[in-house]
Amino acid sequence: MSAALVPEVPTLVLEPSDRTPRSARTFLAEWFREWGIADDHVGRLVVCELVTNAWKHGEGPIVVRLFLDARGGRPVVEVWDAGEGRPVAGPEDLAATSGRGLRLMAELVEEWGVRPLNEGGKVVWARFRAAWR
Template sequence: MASEGRADVRSTATPEVPTLVLERNDEAPRLARRFLAEQFAGWGITDDYMGRLVVCELTTNAYKHGEGPIVVRLFLDSHDGQPVIEVSDTGTGQPVVQPQNYAATSGRGLQLMAELVHGWGVRRLTEGGKVVWAKLFCTRQVPTTTDPVPTPLAGQAGARV
């Protein structure tokens, strides 16, 4: 599905991993935030603020310092169900948390993000480039149903007599 002619949503080898491919331009962070908000809503994550902040920081870094298209992938960790954000580009540069500099007008994003997420890191891609990932802690809303819960009849397993 195209988004304003600038983004292409496609699935990778694993169709369960929502993927957004973006051109490297100043629209990329906004489109990545919207993509994350829609996906988190589908997963029942009602507070997406931290996710939007993280995906914006990683996408902005890929836009400003990376090369080639920006690929955003979102998935739930198979061990604990928490969301993981991956942003990749084909550039060779490594993201680095800058030392504190009160006079600097930029360069604090990774430092801030590192304090807010459960974990983050960088993985080199064999085909070139890198993936920067961050794992969040989010509360998922359990879907409610309008169907009544069946009550076991006396004599059936689970029945209270």
């Protein structure tokens, strides 16, 4: 009986800074290209929103993971941080100068969510609508 090989999940660990979103966008674009996904525009926008939120509202290093799910090979992005606060797409406030990113992201992806980590912190994830190959 042979053990099935599990593919390595592309992972990027970043220290929080104003350069973090750019590094995450570049990482996603490189992996989408590797997977043959030509249109990475939505992916770059989503990873930028999630990483920016982790940088501004989270704690500790930020971990970005990318993989293709078992349901049709859709790309999934996960962003981990040690902060306990959970992101919420709040009600629309036309006078606000920020707070629209999660609402916009939710419109662009198939689904997204948050799950706690056993060791503390959280993972915010998003599954894209299709693998645009």
